[in-house]
Amino acid sequence: MRRFVLGLFCALLIAGPAAAVLPEEQLTDPVLEARAREISRELRCVVCQNQSIDDSDAPLAADLRTIVRERLSAGDTNEEVMAYIVARYGSFVLLKPPLDMQTILLWCAPLLVLIPGGLVVALYLRRRGQVAAAESIPLSDEERRTLAAILKTGDAP
Amino acid sequence: MRRLAFILPVVLFLMVAAALGLGLRRDPSILPSMLIDRSIPTFDLPGVVPGDTLGLASSDFTGKPVLLNVFASWCVACVIEHPMLLRLQAQGVTIHGLDWKDEPAAGAEWLAQRGNPYTLIGSDPRGRTGIDFGVTGAPETFVIDGSGRVRYRHVGPITPEVWAETLQPMLARLETET
Numbered sequence: 001m002r003r004f005v006l007g008l009f010c011a012l013l014i015a016g017p018a019a020a021v022l023p024e025e026q027l028t029d030p031v032l033e034a035r036a037r038e039i040s041r042e043l044r045c046v047v048c049q050n051q052s053i054d055d056s057d058a059p060l061a062a063d064l065r066t067i068v069r070e071r072l073s074a075g076d077t078n079e080e081v082m083a084y085i086v087a088r089y090g091s092f093v094l095l096k097p098p099l100d101m102q103t104i105l106l107w108c109a110p111l112l113v114l115i116p117g118g119l120v121v122a123l124y125l126r127r128r129g130q131v132a133a134a135e136s137i138p139l140s141d142e143e144r145r146t147l148a149a150i151l152k153t154g155d156a157p
Numbered sequence: 158m159r160r161l162a163f164i165l166p167v168v169l170f171l172m173v174a175a176a177l178g179l180g181l182r183r184d185p186s187i188l189p190s191m192l193i194d195r196s197i198p199t200f201d202l203p204g205v206v207p208g209d210t211l212g213l214a215s216s217d218f219t220g221k222p223v224l225l226n227v228f229a230s231w232c233v234a235c236v237i238e239h240p241m242l243l244r245l246q247a248q249g250v251t252i253h254g255l256d257w258k259d260e261p262a263a264g265a266e267w268l269a270q271r272g273n274p275y276t277l278i279g280s281d282p283r284g285r286t287g288i289d290f291g292v293t294g295a296p297e298t299f300v301i302d303g304s305g306r307v308r309y310r311h312v313g314p315i316t317p318e319v320w321a322e323t324l325q326p327m328l329a330r331l332e333t334e335t
Contacts, residue, residue: 046188046293059258060293063284088291090191 020057027069036069039081043068044093052095190299190310191291197225197305198289202279205256205265213253213279218305222331223251224324225299226275226315227287229259230267232295238314242274245320250328253277257295258284300324302331 021040027033040054047058053065064085071081085093097103139147192198201214218225226242228235242252254275256264261280268278281287290299293312300309309327311319 049186060284060288063258063288067285067288086191088191088288089293090189090291092188 020055020061021065022062025062025065025069027073032069032072035078036065036072039068039072039078040065042082042095043085044095046089046093186293187312188291188293190307192299192307193310194306194308197299197301197307198286200279200286200289202255202281202286203261205261205268205278205280207261211277213255213277215305217253217277218301220303221251222300222302222308222328222334223253223276224328225253225255225290225301227255227257227290227292227295227297227299228264229257229295230263231259234314235296236271238296239271239274241315241317241320243272245315246274251276254279255287255290255292256280256282257287257292258282298324300327300331302334 021037027036037054041052043053043064045051045053045056045058045061045064047060048056051061053061053068067085068081071084076084082094091098091100091102097106099107197215197218199215201216202212204212224245226238228238246252252275254277256278258281260282264278264280268275279286284292290297290307291310296314298311298315299307300311302308308331309323311324315324
């Protein structure tokens, strides 16, 4: 029993994430198949949208996986295969969005937040520094005497 | 300066809220078509009934603007759309059909039961022509002008509103263009 549980545990350790690729879809050439998997992981399934076609069980994703493998077998480079799919479904299918006019705002968004936010923080810190400097003027003789009196008697004059 | 420091974040918040609010009203499942104002892909498909209908080819899209409707016998929303297509056919609208990812016999059976609103039908059992059109599901409808260019793509069933507000005015405009 213990051996069985241990075996089960070891099996869980070596289990990779499940992909939707069916055995009959796979290419016999392991190099091409590896490239096909690599491309499939970068392409969004247009039916389920937040899964790659490598993960998706949708029939259309299976068709696209087959197309990817056909293009690779026909001698296309990875980029040419991607371009083939993008020509039909748009750059939305790329899970890593390219930098172009449509996505410029998306790419600049972190800077758009960081720069004004940094300015606000810088201004705040500078002002606080000035206030702190203003507060560090030494006590006058009058104030020093009052302070000594307070410390001596324990209450204000 | 003080006042600005107060107003600016409020204005920024309202702008972001407006942008996100508008984003909520969009349907993210509808992707923009890559084919708008471009020629339809080249294809030559057989019909759904062997030897019976002519089939559908890209060369059939010349002369006048037509609709290309993507349907399938497995498609649930197509059943809802179907009476609308039959009405449009009765009004004299030319609709070609693409039986997408469907056995031709199943498509033929489906049409035999419900009536055939299509002038020409192409059978695309492997779905490749649909993929060339950037189809993401059925039903989808393309407006194709007289010179074989895609002018509009509608995702989902054609409702009376979609017809009256979008497709009909567009076809009427394209009629005068050619």
